[in-house]
Amino acid sequence: MPEYKGLKMPAKATAEEMRQIHIEPVPDDQKVEKAIQYLDEMRKKFRSFVLAMESCVKCGLCAENCHTYLGTRDPNNIPTNRAELIRKIYRRYFTLEGRWFGKLVGAEDLNLDIIEQWYSYFYQCNECRRCAHVCPFGIDTCEVTMIGRQILHWLGIVPKLHASVGAAMERTGNHTGLTKPAIVDTLEFLSEEIKDEFGVDVEFPVDKEGADIMYVPSSADFLLNPYTLMGAGMFFTYIGANWTIPSTITEAGNFGLLFDQQHTMRHNFTRLLHAAQKLGVKKIVWGECGHGWRAWKMYLPGMADLPIRWPITHIHDEVAYYIRTNQLKLDPYKIGRPVTLHDPCNYVRACGLAETMRTVIRACVADFREMYPNKENNFCCGGGSAILFDDPEMYQLRIKFSQKKAEQVRATGVGKDGNGILCAPCSICKAQLYPMVEEHELGVEVKGLIDLVGMALVWK
Template sequence: MPEYKGMVQPQRATPDDMRKIHIEPVPDELKPEKAIEFLDQIRKKFRSFVMAMESCTKCGQCAENCHTYLGTRDPNNIPTNRAELIRKIYKRYFTLEGRWFGKLVGAEDISLDIIEQWYSYFYQCSQCRRCAHVCPFGIDTCEVTFIGRQLLHWLGITPKLHASVGAAMERVGNHTNLPKPGIVDTLEFMSEEIMDEFGVEVEFPVDKPDSDIMYIPSSADFLLNPYTLMGAGMYFTYIGANWTIPSTVTEAGNFGLLFDQYWTQRGNVMRLLNAAQELGIKKIVWGECGHGWRAAKMYIPSLADRPIRWPITHIHDEVADMIRKNELKLDPSKNYKPVTLHDPCNYVRACGLNDNMRVLMRASVSDFREMTPHGMDNFCCGGGSAILFDDPEMYQRRILLSKKKAEQVRATGVGKDGDGILCAPCSICKAQLYPMVEEHELGVEVKGLIDLVGKALVWK
C-alpha cells in the first residue's frame, strides 16, 4: 500500500479480517473501477444521496457547526468539503457537465489517491448530523459518510476495530467476545457488588423464557461501565419486572450501521429477532447506546425478515414514564455532586430522547447544570460512530475532535472542584470521554444516566 502523506488513517483490517465478515478485498488495480460500479448502484437506489450530491451551494453554514473541523481546522473536515471528496467523482461519471468539462466544473477522475482520501476523512466524521441540523437545504452529510464507508467496505477497506467488532458480534453476540459463561459470572459478581454497596438483592436473569421484558445492554457495561448495568438491574428489580438478558444478544450497539448496512447490520437484526422469538418475550427494552438505539428504532423494521411482534422501547423512556406516573421514588440528594449532561447525538438528533433524559436527570440529581448549547444543538463527544482508534496518530486525532466538547464541559463549572460528574448515557460516548476528561484535565467523573437513577432509588 503506498504512503499517503498528510492524511491520518485508522489501522485497517487485513484481508483475512475482511473475509471473516464475508468480504473478499478488491485488488488495488481494480478498486477505482469497482468504486464507480458501487457508486452507480448507490445513486440509483437512494434519492437522498443524489440530492446531497446536486443541491449543496457551498454556503459554509456547516463549517463552524462541525466539531471535527473546529478541532482539526483541516479544510477537508468541513462537512461540505468532506462530501466534495465523493461529489467530484459523482460529477465526473454521472453528470453531463462533469463528463464534458471535467475539472472546470469540479469533477475529477477516480484514483487510488481519492479512495485513500475517502478512508481518511470518512473515518474522521463522527456522523453526528449536526451539519444536517443547520443546513438550510437539510443536506445530511452523515448520510454521505455512511455511503462512503459502505463503498470502502465493499472494496475491502475497513478499520480493523470495526471489522473485529463485526466478527465478534456474529460469533458470540457482543463486541467483546464474551461467551455465555463469562456473561453469567459477571452478572453474578454485579449482584454481589449491589448487595455490598446498596444493600439490595438483585438477580440478573439470563435466557429466562416467557419473560415480559428482554433487556439489551451494551457489552461495554459488562467490562467498562458496570454501574450502568447494575443500575438497570436495580430498576427492573425495583418495579418487580419479569425480565431477562439474552445471552446471544448482549449488545445494544450495531456496528453495521457504521460501516456495513447490508450484511453486518441485517445479521445483527436477525440475531435479535431470533432471541426474542426463542425466549417468548413480550417487549424489548434497549440499553444505553446512542447509535445502537438509532439502528434499532429506525432500521429494524426495514431490515427484518418477519413482522415485528414486539414493541421496542428505550430504558430512558421506560423510566421517564414511571417517574411521570409517580411509580418510582427517587432521592436526588443521593447524587449530590454537580452534574452536567452530554446529549448523545443519535438520541437527540435522531430519536427524540431529549426531554425524557432530562426527566430522569432532574429526578435523580440535586445539582444539574446544562451545557451551552444542549439538546438537539449539542456538540458531539468526538468519538461518535466508533472513532475510538488507539493507534497513536488516530488517538491524538480523537482528542482534537473532543476539543469543543471539553470547552462545553469546562464552561458548566462542574469540574471546578475536581468532583463533578459528566453524565454520558451512551457506551461509545463514555469510551471517548474517559480519556478526553483526562487529556483536557476537566476534573469530572464520567457516568451513565441509569447509573444515577440506580443510586437515587428509594427502596420500599
C-alpha cells in the same frame, strides 16, 4: 495500495479479517472500476444522496458547526469539503458537464489516492448530523459518509476496529466476544457488588423463557460501565419486572450502521428477533447506546427478516414513565455532586430523547447544570460512529475532536472542585469521554444516566 502521504489513517483490517465479515478484498488494479460501479448503485438507490451531491451551494454554514473541523482546522473536515471528496467523482462520471468539461466544473477522475482520502476523511467524520441540523437545504453529510464507508467496505477497506467488532458480533452476539459463561459470571459478580454497596438483592436472569421484558445492554457495560448494568438491574428489580438478558445478543450497539448496512446490521437484527422469539418475551427494552438505538428504532422495520411482534422501547423511556406515574421513588439529594448532561447525537437528532433524559436526570440529581448548546444543537463527544482508535496518531485526533465538548463541560463549572459528574448516556460516548476528561483536565467523573438512577433509588 499506496498510503496517501500526509493523511492520518486508522489501522486497516487485513484480508483475513475482512473475510471474517464476508468480504473478499478487491485487488488494487480493480478498485477504481469497482468503486465507480458501487457509487452508481448508490446514486440510483438513494435520492437523498443525489440531493447531497447536486444541491450544496458551499455557503459554509456547516464549517463552524462541525467539531471535527473546529478541533483540527483541516479544510477537508469541513462537511461540504468532506462530501466534495466523493462529489467530484460523482460529477465526473454521472453528470453531463463533468463528462464534457472535467476539472473546469470541479470533476475529477477517480484513482487510488482519492480512495485513500475517502478512507481517511470518512473515518474522521463522527456522523453526528449537526451539519444537517444547520444546513439550509437539509443536506445530511452523515449520509454521504455512510455511503462512502459502505463502498469502502465492499472494496475491502475497513478499520481493524470495525471489522473485529463485526466478526465478534457474528460469533458471540456482542462486540467484545463475551461467551455465555463469562456473561453469567460477570452478572453474578455485579449482584454481589450491588449487595455490598447498596444493600439490595438483585438477580440478573439470563435466557429466562417467558419473561415479560428482554433487556439488551451494551457489552461494554460488562467491562467498562458496570454501574450502568447495575443500575438497570436495580431498576427492574425495584419495579418488580419479570425480565431477562439474552446470552445470544448482549449488545445494544450495531456497528453495521457505521460501516456495513447491507449485511452486518441486518445480521444483528435477525439475531435480536430470533432471541425474542425463542425466549417468548413480550417486550424488548434497549440499553444505553446512541447509534445502536438509532439503528434498531429507525432501520429495523425496513430490514428485519422476521415479523416484528414485540414493542421495542429504550430504558430511558421506561424509567421516565415510572417517574411520571409516581411509581419510582428517587432521592436527588443522595447524589451530592454537581452534574451536567452530554446529549448523545443519535438520541437527540434522530430519536427524540432530549426531554426524556431530562425527566430522568432531574429526578435523580439536585444540582443539575445544562451545558450549552444542548439538546438537538449539542456538539458531539468526538467518538461518534466508533472513532475510538487507540493508535497514537488517531488517538490524538480523537482528543482534538473532543475540544468543543471540553469547552462545553468546562463552562458549566461542574468540575471546578474536581467532584463533578459528566452524565453520558451512551456506550460510545462513555468510551470517548473517559480519556477525554483526563486529557482536558476537566475534574469530572463520567457516568451513565442509568448509573444515576441506581444511585438515587429509594428502596421501600
